[in-house]
Amino acid sequence: MIDFTFHNPTRIHFGKDSLSHLKEEVLRYGKRVLLVYGGGSIKRIGLYDQVMSILNELGATVWELGGVQPNPRLSLVYKGIDMCRENGVELVLAVGGGSAIDTAKAIVSGACYDGDAWDLFTGKGTNTETLPLGTIVTIPAAGSEMSNSCVITREEDQCKRGRNTPLNFPCFSILNPEYTYSLPPYQTACGVVDIMAHMMERYFTQVENVELTDRLTEGALRTVINNAPIVFEKPEDYDARAEIMWAGCLAHNTLYQTGRVGDWASHKLEHELSALYDIAHGAGLAIIFPAWMKYTLPRGGEKKLAQFAIRVFDVPEDFGTLEEIALEGIRRLEAFYRSLGLTTTLHENGIGAEDFDRMADRCAAMMGGSVGFFVKLNAADCKAIYELAL
Amino acid sequence: MIDFTFHNPTRIHFGKDSLSHLKEEVLRYGKRVLLVYGGGSIKRIGLYDQVMSILNELGATVWELGGVQPNPRLSLVYKGIDMCRENGVELVLAVGGGSAIDTAKAIVSGACYDGDAWDLFTGKGTNTETLPLGTIVTIPAAGSEMSNSCVITREEDQCKRGRNTPLNFPCFSILNPEYTYSLPPYQTACGVVDIMAHMMERYFTQVENVELTDRLTEGALRTVINNAPIVFEKPEDYDARAEIMWAGCLAHNTLYQTGRVGDWASHKLEHELSALYDIAHGAGLAIIFPAWMKYTLPRGGEKKLAQFAIRVFDVPEDFGTLEEIALEGIRRLEAFYRSLGLTTTLHENGIGAEDFDRMADRCAAMMGGSVGFFVKLNAADCKAIYELAL
Numbered sequence: 001m002i003d004f005t006f007h008n009p010t011r012i013h014f015g016k017d018s019l020s021h022l023k024e025e026v027l028r029y030g031k032r033v034l035l036v037y038g039g040g041s042i043k044r045i046g047l048y049d050q051v052m053s054i055l056n057e058l059g060a061t062v063w064e065l066g067g068v069q070p071n072p073r074l075s076l077v078y079k080g081i082d083m084c085r086e087n088g089v090e091l092v093l094a095v096g097g098g099s100a101i102d103t104a105k106a107i108v109s110g111a112c113y114d115g116d117a118w119d120l121f122t123g124k125g126t127n128t129e130t131l132p133l134g135t136i137v138t139i140p141a142a143g144s145e146m147s148n149s150c151v152i153t154r155e156e157d158q159c160k161r162g163r164n165t166p167l168n169f170p171c172f173s174i175l176n177p178e179y180t181y182s183l184p185p186y187q188t189a190c191g192v193v194d195i196m197a198h199m200m201e202r203y204f205t206q207v208e209n210v211e212l213t214d215r216l217t218e219g220a221l222r223t224v225i226n227n228a229p230i231v232f233e234k235p236e237d238y239d240a241r242a243e244i245m246w247a248g249c250l251a252h253n254t255l256y257q258t259g260r261v262g263d264w265a266s267h268k269l270e271h272e273l274s275a276l277y278d279i280a281h282g283a284g285l286a287i288i289f290p291a292w293m294k295y296t297l298p299r300g301g302e303k304k305l306a307q308f309a310i311r312v313f314d315v316p317e318d319f320g321t322l323e324e325i326a327l328e329g330i331r332r333l334e335a336f337y338r339s340l341g342l343t344t345t346l347h348e349n350g351i352g353a354e355d356f357d358r359m360a361d362r363c364a365a366m367m368g369g370s371v372g373f374f375v376k377l378n379a380a381d382c383k384a385i386y387e388l389a390l
Numbered sequence: 391m392i393d394f395t396f397h398n399p400t401r402i403h404f405g406k407d408s409l410s411h412l413k414e415e416v417l418r419y420g421k422r423v424l425l426v427y428g429g430g431s432i433k434r435i436g437l438y439d440q441v442m443s444i445l446n447e448l449g450a451t452v453w454e455l456g457g458v459q460p461n462p463r464l465s466l467v468y469k470g471i472d473m474c475r476e477n478g479v480e481l482v483l484a485v486g487g488g489s490a491i492d493t494a495k496a497i498v499s500g501a502c503y504d505g506d507a508w509d510l511f512t513g514k515g516t517n518t519e520t521l522p523l524g525t526i527v528t529i530p531a532a533g534s535e536m537s538n539s540c541v542i543t544r545e546e547d548q549c550k551r552g553r554n555t556p557l558n559f560p561c562f563s564i565l566n567p568e569y570t571y572s573l574p575p576y577q578t579a580c581g582v583v584d585i586m587a588h589m590m591e592r593y594f595t596q597v598e599n600v601e602l603t604d605r606l607t608e609g610a611l612r613t614v615i616n617n618a619p620i621v622f623e624k625p626e627d628y629d630a631r632a633e634i635m636w637a638g639c640l641a642h643n644t645l646y647q648t649g650r651v652g653d654w655a656s657h658k659l660e661h662e663l664s665a666l667y668d669i670a671h672g673a674g675l676a677i678i679f680p681a682w683m684k685y686t687l688p689r690g691g692e693k694k695l696a697q698f699a700i701r702v703f704d705v706p707e708d709f710g711t712l713e714e715i716a717l718e719g720i721r722r723l724e725a726f727y728r729s730l731g732l733t734t735t736l737h738e739n740g741i742g743a744e745d746f747d748r749m750a751d752r753c754a755a756m757m758g759g760s761v762g763f764f765v766k767l768n769a770a771d772c773k774a775i776y777e778l779a780l
Contacts, residue, residue, distance in 0.1 A: 001632045003405025008398070014648070015393025209629035211616065212637050215609030223602040239599035242391045246649065247602050255645075258404070259636065 001209050001259035008253050010146045011172040014246060016238070018174045019136070022054050025172045029132040030090025031060040034083055036104040037095045038068040042138060045182055051095060051136065063087055065103075071274060071281070072099040072106075074154045077117055080107035084131060094135045094170075098142020098151075101135045105150040105168050108133045121152060121161035128167075135173040140180060140245040141191030141282060143198055143252025145173035153275060160275040175249060177241035185232060189340035190282025192228045192244065196221060197285045198251040202262040204296075204304055204374040210260045217256045218311045220247050225312070225336060232340070265372025266292045269385060272359040277351060286337040287344055291389035293330045296375040302326055304374070346389050356386045391599050391649035398643050400536045401562040404636060406628075408564045409526070412444050415562045419522040420480025421450040424473055426494040427485045428458040432528060435572055441485060441526065453477055455493075461664060461671070462489040462496075464544045467507055470497035474521060484525045484560075488532020488541075491525045495540040495558050498523045511542060511551035518557075525563040530570060530635040531581030531672060533588055533642025535563035543665060550665040565639060567631035575622060579730035580672025582618045582634065586611060587675045588641040591657060594686075594694055594764040597650040607646045608701045610637050615702070615726060622730070655762025656682045659775060662749040667741060676727040677734055681779035683720045686765040692716055694764070736779050746776045 013021040026033065033055060042048045055062050065080045083089065084107060094104035108130040110117030119125035135145045144150070148169055151162040180188070203217045224247050230240035250256075269292065270284040297305055306322040309315040309329020313336075319325045334344045343349060360382035363371055370376045377385070403411040416423065423445060432438045445452050455470045473479065474497060484494035498520040500507030509515035525535045534540070538559055541552040570578070593607045614637050620630035640646075659682065660674040687695055696712040699705040699719020703726075709715045724734045733739060750772035753761055760766045767775070 001405070001629055001636070003407050005401065005403050005411070007401040011395065011397040013395050015391070017393050021395070209633070212610060212613040212633050212640075215613050216606050219605030219609040220602060223605050226601065239391055242649070243599070243602050246391070250602075250645075255640075259632070 002207055002261070004258045006254065006258050007166065008146065008169060008255070009171075010169045010253070012146060012175065012249065013172065014175045015242075016176060016178060018176045019050060019054070021172070021174060022051065022134075022136070023058060025134055026055065026058055026060060026091060029134070029171065031058060032088055032090040033060050034063045034065060034080060034087075034089045034092045034107070035095065036065045036068060036080060036092060036107065037100050038066070038097070041182075042095050045138070045179060047095065047136070047138065047179060051093075061087075063089065068096065068100045068103045070099050071153045071160065071278065072103040072151075074106075074118060074152055076103055077106040077110060077152060080104070081110040081117060084108075084111040089131060091132045091134060094133070095138070097137070097139030098144040101137075101142065101144040101170070102150045102152060104133055104135070105144070105170075106152050107131075109150075109167055118154060121163050130167050133170045135170050136179075137173060137175045137245070137249075138179040139183060139187065139191055140248035141187075141194040143195065143248050143250075145170060145175065146249045147252040148254060149252065151271070158275045160271045162271075173249070175245055177238055177245045180241050180245060181236045183235075185235075185341060186280075188228075188231060188235075189342050190280045191248065192224060192340060193282040193286045193289075193337060193342065195224055195244070195248040195251045197266060197282075197289060199256060200289065200308075201264050201267060202257045202260065203308065204263045204301070205260040206300070206374060207260040213256050213258060213260060214307070218308075220250065220256070221312045223247050228336075228340060261373045263372050263374040265374070265377055268363050268366065268371045269359075269382060272363045273351075276355055276359065277349070279349060279351075283342055283349075286340075286342040287346055287349070287389050288385070290330050290334045290337075290344055291385050293326075293333070294388050295381065295385045297323065297326050297330075299375045301375060305329060346386070353387065353390065356383050360386060392597055392651070394648045396644065396648050397556065398536065398559060398645070399561075400559045400643070402536060402565065402639065403562065404565045405632075406566060406568060408566045409440060409444070411562070411564060412441065412524075412526070413448060415524055416445065416448055416450060416481060419524070419561065421448060422478055422480040423450050424453045424455060424470065424477075424479045424482045424497070425485065426455045426458060426470060426482060426497065427490050428456070428487070431572075432485050435528070435569060437485065437526070437528065437569060441483075451477075453479065458486065458490045458493050460489050461543045461550065461668065462493040462541075464496075464508060464542050466493055467496040467500060467542060470494070471500040471507060474498075474501040479521060481522045481524060484523070485528070487527070487529030488534040491527075491532065491534040491560070492540045492542060494523055494525070495534070495560075496542050497521075499557055508544060511553050520557050523560045525560050526569075527563060527565045527635070527639075528569040529573060529577065529581055530638035531577075531584040533585065533638050533640075535560060535565065536639045537642040538644060539642065541661070548665045550661045552661075563639070565635055567628055567635045570631050570635060571626045573625075575625075575731060576670075578618075578621060578625075579732050580670045581638065582614060582730060583672040583676045583679075583727060583732065585614055585634070585638040585641045587656060587672075587679060589646055590679065590698075591654050592647045592650065592652040593698065594653045594691070595650040596690070596764060600650045603646050603648060603650060604697070608698075610641065610646070611702045613637050618726075618730060651763045653762050653764040655764070655767055658753050658756065658761045659749075659772060662753045663741075666745055666749065667739075669739060669741075673732055673739075676732040677736055677739070677779050678775070680720050680724045680727075680734055681775050683716075683723070684778055685771065685775045687713065687716050687720075689765045691765060695719060736776070743777065743780065746773050749776060
């Protein structure tokens with residue numbers, strides 16, 4: 001176990017009645033509110049009306065920034081920053097999934113930074129304060145509601161950049177599993193893959209003696225794997241939706257990373273993929289993660305991949321060699337993804353090898369020539385993984 | 391799963407170099423520091439000198455409140471409150487185990503309350519603010535370093551009362567597993583029992599569909615059970631000490647309680663025991679918890695106790711009936727406690743039945759006639775559990 005600091009100050013209100021806490025939260029931070037959301041889904045499920053009615057009751061002044069898209073764009077962030085500055089916004093409230101929340105995160109930091117908000121993603125500049133941020137979550141996936149992460153894409157060059165900082169923790173997040181009842185199965189599936197990836201990126205580490213965090217992560221993975229089929233069969237099963245939603249929130253709140261070094265190569269590899277092809281992040285991860293596993297297996301990954309297979313997918317300890325156990329674990333992971341209706345190869349998505357060099361180069365270059373910590377990957381390794389994913 | 395709010399703002403600095411964060415923390419809160427600690431152990435391991443040297447380097451003014459005893463006393467709390475008020479203390483720093491931390495918690499609240507600090511424990515009064523509190527942990531057991539709990543004993547009538555409030559979360563806690571190397575085996579054992587009890591009190595619930603928190607707790611219990619024998623054999627095994635210390639901190643930070651109702655009868659039963667007999671809290675729990683399990687098993691506890699046996703102690707699913715599986719789990723728990731050098735019966739501690747009526751009455755009366763939620767216990771039930779523990 002390595003030294004760490006753990007601090008997650010986000011207040012979580014979870015459950016059927018969680019929206020009742022919105023009032024006390026708005027009163028805590030201020031009544032000049034910027035509402036950030038995507039498209040029609042929060043209106044379709046009635047959440048928009050509920051939120052507006054609470055804000056109106058409070059006498060809050062509300063500015064609206066709708067139209068957030070998947071892989072959220074820098075241009076909308078700029079627009080939100082201007083709205084905050086022009087109107088003296090006191091609280092930014094994101095309603096939706098990770099894209100709405102990440103847009104809002106970039107806004108609350110950018111509004112307190114004097115330069116170009118993109119600087120915060122390139123490391124050229126930093127802020128020390130933010131506007132208060134609250135979230136109401138409708139998609140269990142990104143875990144942004146309790147995470148220090150934020151990922152934004154600059155449209156002009158399809159450059160997708162993440163920023164991890166304690167400044168990104170929301171002040172509060174409201175999670176009601178009922179809001180996820182009407183999620184299309186595809187979006188539920190992509191969310192499940194993303195949630196599992198947030199756990200697995202941390203799980204696959206070369207840091208030894210991390211039994212507690214290993215076991216917490218294994219238990220959380222099993223929970224998601226057990227409950228996903230239930231919500232596919234019964235989309236309005238509250239308890240299964242609740243398990244996935246709470247698991248998804250904890251998956252990215254940095255607890256499972258304590259005392260260890262995460263890997264994150266699969267996320268980086270996928271970011272290049274979805275930046276170019278606009279494939280959903282979770283759908284991309286379902287393709288990349290198994291390929292990454294197959295590639296790292298003979299390069300130092302055998303022991304941990306076998307542990308994963310045994311403890312998460314119940315591969316018997318006497319199944320075979322460590323390598324055979326690990327491969328069976330990967331096979332079961334792929335089968336699980338496919339049971340969610342997802343694909344596990346690029347060609348099924350009409351994606352060929354034509355951009356592999358460019359993607360691999362950009363991926364490796366981002367981290368100064370290598371990506372990942374479980375196994376350090378250079379551009380050639382990245383390309384080989386894309387090839388395994390074909 | 392039931393609705394919940396989860397919020398734990400304590401900043402944790404964990405590891406070999408964690409004390410290096412003390413400086414930044416003191417600068418954050420103020421240089422007028424009240425140091426709260428027990429007896430000689432923090433001096434013996436050199437921690438007192440290290441802390442004083444950092445505080446002196448900063449030019450801090452330090453007042454000292456030593457002499458904290460196990461089952462910490464109200465009189466010392468009063469003394470600390472007076473010291474804070476007389477000297478304009480800006481930060482209370484507890485160095486030690488749960489007793490030092492709980493004393494400090496009662497002080498930081500009491501100093502911001504105009505009446506008798508005992509009111510805060512009887513519910514007669516409440517505070518809305520506290521002085522800032524930091525902790526440096528030397529005993530993994532109470533989990534007070536990241537909990538909302540505080541337990542204080544009023545000496546004059548041996549009345550032991552707990553208070554759970556978000557005001558009790560420390561601002562920061564520093565945990566270095568090396569500080570626990572020289573803990574006597576008995577204290578290590580009592581700590582392990584206490585840590586496990588904090589998990590099990592939450593685990594045993596009648597709330598259904600709590601798979602995530604069940605699995606997190608089971609993983610944490612297994613980790614403690616696996617690492618305890620290692621530290622008995624090799625007291626300076628850093629990694630095993632670290633697993634127990636981090637598990638002990640998370641055990642009581644309220645995460646494992648999210649979405650469920652905890653039981654806490656065993657803690658209440660034990661508090662009456664240790665209030666009268668001054669037995670160590672962990673040693674008392676090793677006696678009470680198995681007796682409580684045996685009593686609740688035929689009264690609605692069968693299913694969960696069997697799950698505990700299977701998932702935590704590897705009792706095979708085909709071992710027998712649910713009842714037999716559960717009983718085997720209890721047997722393995724007792725065997726584990728005994729492997730730590732602890733006893734699991736009252737008579738081994740020279741305690742007879744003479745005070746059972748008084749203890750049972752006080753225990754049940756505290757909660758308006760019944761104690762516990764897994765199975766609601768009245769005074770007669772409490773007495774029967776004490777009898778099972780004989």
